[in-house]
Amino acid sequence: MKDQIRSLQRLLAALSSRERAALLAARPAVLQQPRPRTLHQLAARLLGTASLSRSALNLGEQQFLEAAVAAADHARGPGLPFVCGRRDLEQLLGVGRGVTADRFAEVLRSLTALTLAWPDGDRVWLHPDATVLFPTALGRSAHGRPPLPAAAPLVVAAPTPEFRPATGDGHGSGAAALHFLDKVLGAFTEPWPALKQGGLSVRDVRRLARILHCPEQESRLWLHLAVTLDLVTERHGRWICTERVPGWLRTPPADRLAYLAVALADVQILPGLPTQDPKLLNQSFATTGPSTHYNAATLRLSANYSAATLRRTVLDVLAELPAGQAADDGPALAAAVHYRAPHLFGPYDPTKPPVPPRPDPYGHWPKPNVAEVTAAVLRETELLALTDRGTLTDLGRAFRRDPGDHAALRAAAEAALPLQEKATILADHTVLVPGTPSPALAELLRDACDLEFRDVRTETHRITPGSVRAYFDQRPGTDPQQLLDALSTRSTTPLPQTVTYLVRDTAARHGHITVAKAGTVLDVRDPVLATELVHHRDLAHLMLRQAGPTVLLSPLQQGPVLEALRAAGYAPNSELKPSAARAADRSEAMYELPQLLLPPPRRRRGPGVAAPGEWLADLSVDEHEPVGELARFIYNRAPSLGANDCNVLATALGAGTTVHVEYRTPARTHASVTVRGPRLDHADRLTSAAGRTPLPLSLSGLQLVLAVPDGRGRPVRGK
Template sequence: MPTPLVDWLRAQDDEMLAVLLRLRPDLAVPPPADLTVLATRAGIRASVHRACDDLDRLTLTVLEALVVAGAESAPTSLSELCRLLGPDLSEAAVSRPLRALRDRALVWGPDEELSLVPAALDVVPRHPGGLGRESAGLAASSELPELLASVAPDERRVLEALAAGPPIGRSRAGADPESPVGRLLARGLLVRVDAETVELPRQVGLALRGDRPLGAVPVTPPDIGARDRGADAVDRTAGGAALGVLRQLELLVAFWGRTPPPVLRSGGLGVRELRRAAKEMDTDESMAALLVELAVAADLLGESDGVAPDWVPTTNADVWAAGGPELRWSLIARTWLDLPRLPGLVGRKDDAGRPISALSDAVRRPLAPRDRRRVLAGLAELPPGVAPGSAAALRDVLAWRAPRRGGRLRDEVVDWALAEATVLGVVALDAMSTPGRVLLDDPGGLVAALRAALPEPVDHILLQADLTAVAPGPLEPQLAAELGLVAEVESAGGATVFRFTDATVRRALDAGRTATELHELLAKRSATPVPQGLTYLIDDVARRHGRLRGGVASSFLRSDDAVLIAEVLAHPDSVTLELRRIAPTVVVSPLSLGELLDGLRAAGFSPAAEDTGGAVLDLSDRGRRTAPRRRSLGRNGAPPEPGTEQLAALVSRMRAGDALAGIRRDVTSPATNNGRIPDLLRSAVAARRSVWIGFVDGHGVAGEQVLEPMSVGGGVVEGRDTVDGGLHRVPLHRITSIALIEDSPDGS
């Protein structure tokens, strides 16, 4: 008689049970009361499906062989299993996949009596091993070899075609008794399914396949075709990509701070708004969707409050922008790794035929982090600087390792993960970068890893005659801040190009810089001479800048040049500014200072703001901001993996539950408070023995517990729970039944 799964589990040690719970975490949610519950869950169809998702192609083939052998109904042997798998696999080679099945409690028993969970029938294909169903007529026939030897050539061709799989064929000629199919049906070598469909019985298929009953078995994974790219080249390229993506995110935050796009009624971002963001970041729409999703997930962007919300930067964006490139990239990379969404779906059609928009619920995929990690783990197995031969080769390897994972988007998910990782610098030149490896294995060291991959910051720029400056690498933070104030980034990459214009120079002057300070900055930091045209540009803007001074009165305007004040008052656009002259060189306005300065600039003047001490005040628009909304990103879509101590506690609890089940069978009548309960408890205290008690709590709810009693007195027993070690006090009058723990049938 085959050993039941629960009895086999009871015979295993605690370490094996802990391995089972680690490999199948869904079995531990909620914690099973005993091993009987664990065995029942282990055979549930949904749980078996989840357990098989992690199996490679060879292990699934072994599972098919067990189904072909009928191990779900009657135990089979390892030798029979090896016969079905063919001569390419020895017993030693079969032991690894068989161990994987045993560790997951999909198979149990010794090698002579291997049993399979019945739910495995739903996991394997409809025709396991490409074989049909068994035929009752042939099962008892010993004439099958003679029947096969006597078939005509045309009949054998039909049999061999079906034996190669699948075993189902359609033929209208089956109604003709003289046709090959008709003759095979008459002899029982084919079985009719319906008027036009026939099936090759399993016994016939096995006999035709000879010493390879399951055909060619995939013993080893496909070759990945490794190529050496050079670790240094990979890391340098990754560092450049990291700086590039940070620059694009900065542009996105600034753009949406100035012109925030509306949130769609159905949620998400409109197609036109995504196209505008892509243009602003100088990228395509697919990568723009990725960057938008990352910015929102990292809480740099969020929905504003109000009846008609917009997508605007959060206050976190300012904190993020103030950090170094290593800190900023670390946040973005970790956010991407745990992002429970698939940005690659943006632009595709949903089930209703509507296009999927960025930031919508249709992009959400809880298992995306798990699949993303699988792709990176496959790359990380290669040595540093080594890339797979192609994306297709990596897809084939991953498909061999987990053919049941990914569904219809399996290959596309791999391509999306590689493309996204390349944009971020996690992957470069098709190889895993050093920061990418640290991201996968030790996120705490991510900042240091990227710092090592980035080129050393440079302290100089190269000024050119066309009013541009080239930064030959990442700039020192102070220089980057000053240059970003006086110039605009024209193109970013390994070398960044900045352009000087009237507007950028005026922006620096508005922020409090003087023309002298700008000249000193460029002369000191440029490795090339300062072009004369740039000097003229700064002096010309500075000459016109600040001649008008505005203050709050609500606002005032002053100038040492009374003629200039008269010119402002005479300008046609000054009517809207509601200016009133209170002195030859001073006018006031009821408008705010910002509105006053904007109106003057629109009229062609170049005013500057000042504070109460007369110093230049920076009133530049920093864009809208909203409060951050913390978003918790799950590590992956699977149930959380319990720790070693949790697993040990679960196993102890199940062992205790089994002991309790045995004790319950021994306690057939409630204990009465006639002196037996206190006496039994006192003897347990003296002998340091554990007891099982059944009780009713203050709400009348029945419960049970295993205690190691420490003291009995005052109508209360005090003891420690044998599972969690907690101290408990139970009134004696609430105890309904009691038994020593050693009274259990198994003697535990």
């Protein structure tokens, strides 16, 4: 690995600090403390923290790297594929035969940012573990070693979707999502039978689709969203609404739409995918639940091909469209999605219709078809106002940035809902709302009206004597003119006279009889003392009211009342026995412990940390030779360490200070450990005097050694 580190060091030395910062922009692990101090150490950390996964490569990067591994292996024989000739690689990838040199350089730059391949003069160096990604590169097995193919053409260019001007911005599309979910909750007010293995049968899913007046795939989406939000759940063999539904219905519409977007990120299937096997349509199977297996009507997705990953891939492609442009759902869009994440999908040929997938003899489902996945994602995201006819909405962009940022999602959801601030009040007491009412209007309608009808476009309410009486019950002593003013403010037309008569007549008959709850009765001997207690500031929380000259009532129980009176300096007499009074104090106490307000923690002042640009500019070229006999010994035993690393480790071995060590494990992975009091054992392996290293580390596996300073910038001495 030493040759790779030195080659990458030469590349970093030729870059400016700004170019180095751009190279590390997507590699936050490289900037962890303690930071490298030389270019050799930076190169070692770049190689150690490289992402060795095909899921991080697009189609062009996979084609390039696979050809480079095959060419390097062919050039070096049975040894590890580390380097290949640039001219041989260009010929293998078809540069000059349909592939331009700019395309070759473009893919090589993207692989350089991942530290998987980088140029060095007339050669291209590879990460030493690149062969793990392609054990049979271009079909060349390690046992038979067939000859290198004559050509492995690189895709000419990254496919781009077909553009067209965007015709919408998603305004108003979120109301349909709230409407369908409300209908699901209305359907599950009565219990639905659950299967023994959990979930709903196919027959019940189709029944729900008829209730919602939507396709079966869409009804499955709304059902999964309701379950994810814990609004519908299975209890005692029945599916029914939970106690969270009333709170959900009182939540403002923008918040509800934001919660739906968050719930979509947790739905682990793509309900919009077509049926897998028509022969299994009548089979009962689970369609929702924590341990569901999707084998007949939905795609079974493993952890590597999760629905969340598929959705993000499609949304990432839409996010790259120019402003004001939308993508046509067709072969060009599917090809762009396949290019971005080829490991997620099976082979894609836009000239052939997709073949319905079937399991192999072992019961494993093949990878999904990219065209079907793209269409399903576009459909379900459009239903939730995340996309609109091939373009991302503001809500979709907020969802793509961070599904957990509820404040940003709520702000974007406002644009996806046609919130109405006013309604039309008719003479027959009917209230019409053309759309989704705003939170203020919804609260007024909920308190003073009865809901009669609701769909995607309109809501119909009615003002009745019962709804007006309920309004005054919640607000005793309210002047009827306040309700009339509120209705007049929210009405698009002058308030009808019939509504005015109804409100005033109901208010005139309201409150003639008052029924109140009395938790404690206070019998006071002196009317003056009774008046004093009612107006005492320290007893205001008892909410005392006079039922007679010497009779006071409080809604609190006797225990808190006795305690408050004694704390105010009075000596009340209780009819309860002392033991009963103490029990009442414990069971009926209405006080809560005050919340402790802790001051923010103080930040310790330490050495200033340089900005990434300044830090990258200050990196020095590593020394050519180690200093001292022990450092030279380490240099000969640790081929991946630079001279500076050997000097730091030798100093730590002599002084017992603490060092940060990064190394390669036997499983060829990158790991790090802080060693306090390092020393070498009888086999010249690195151990710790404190015995806190994971295991003795071979010097040949060390990649990076950095001194660990204390808060004052001095090396930490091991204990």
